[in-house]
Each structure stands twice: as structure tokens, then as C-alpha cells.
Amino acid sequence: MGTYLLIFAGCAAVAVNQRTAGTVTFPGVCITWGLAVMVMVYSVGHISGxxxxxxxxxxxxxxxxxxxxxxxxxxxxxxxxSTAASLTLRLLFGSEPEHFFGTVPSGSDVQSLVLEFIITFYLMFVISGVATDNRAIGELAGLAVGATVLLNVLFAGPYQEHP
Structure with missing residues (x-):
């Protein structure tokens, strides 16, 4: 359920932004992803970690x-x-190629791979730091992880409309 709601919220923000000529805005999409992660960490963290x-x-x-x-x-x-969330969005917004709600790398394959490696490391570094060390303030884990996702999307996730 946590993954479904995360993917649904983040990709729906992109879909709505594309459908409404940018009313959500790119920073709004970033905030949506970060808040969705934060909310899911606090709501399902005690159940599934x-x-x-x-x-x-x-x-x-x-x-x-x-x-x-x-x-x-x-x-x-x-x-x-994540598949169920994607299928739900497909039902709601259509499946034509112009309704692609993901990211399209703007650089080379190597640049994209390196960037993805770095942002994944960054996210795992933060998660490991706030979720596995007894000295960390556990109550702030959702905020720290959500903020990390927001930052990652902000500098590594600019999306483009599908060509």
C-alpha cells in the first residue's frame, strides 16, 4: 500500500502538471514526491519498516x-x-505515448547511470543514517528521507514530455 500511494501521488502530480499546462510546476512535483515519501514513512513505517x-x-x-x-x-x-499505481494512472489519464509520466534522460546513458547511482547512494546513506543508528532521532526519519527524495528529484528528476 505504501509503494502504491507513493507512486500514485508522484506520478499523478506529473500527469496533472502536464494536463493543466504546468499548474503544479516542477518544484511542486518535487515537493509531492518528498511529501509522499514522508507521509508513507510515518504511516507505514511501524508496520513494514x-x-x-x-x-x-x-x-x-x-x-x-x-x-x-x-x-x-x-x-x-x-x-x-508500483505496477498497480501505474495501471490506475493509465486508466485515469490514458495510455497514449503523449501521456508518458516518467522522466526522460537529458544526457548520455553514462551520465544518467552515474547520476542515478549517486542519488541512490545519497538516499540510502540518509536512510541508513536515520533508520539504523540508535543515536539518530528516529522521529525525524520520515522528514529526513522525504527531504532527500525532494532534493534528488529537484536536481536529478527534471522530466520532459515524451518525444
């Missing part, structure tokens, strides 16, 4: 903070949630 992304689940399992036996079920739930 707020694993909204398979990268988080894998990182926690790799560090011994999550049981490997549960990784396949969590990853399946995350993929199912």
Missing part, C-alpha cells in the same frame, strides 16, 4: 538489518504496488 523501494529492502538485508527470507515477499509487494 517503510520499505517502499526494493533498494531499501536489499540494503537493509545486506547490512543484516532485515531477514533475507522476507526480501522476495517485500520486493514482490513493492513491484505489485
Amino acid at each position: 517503510a520499505h517502499l523501494n526494493p533498494a531499501v529492502t536489499l540494503a537493509f538485508a545486506t547490512c543484516g538489518r532485515f531477514p533475507w527470507i522476507q526480501v522476495p515477499a517485500y520486493a514482490a509487494a513493492q513491484v505489485t504496488g
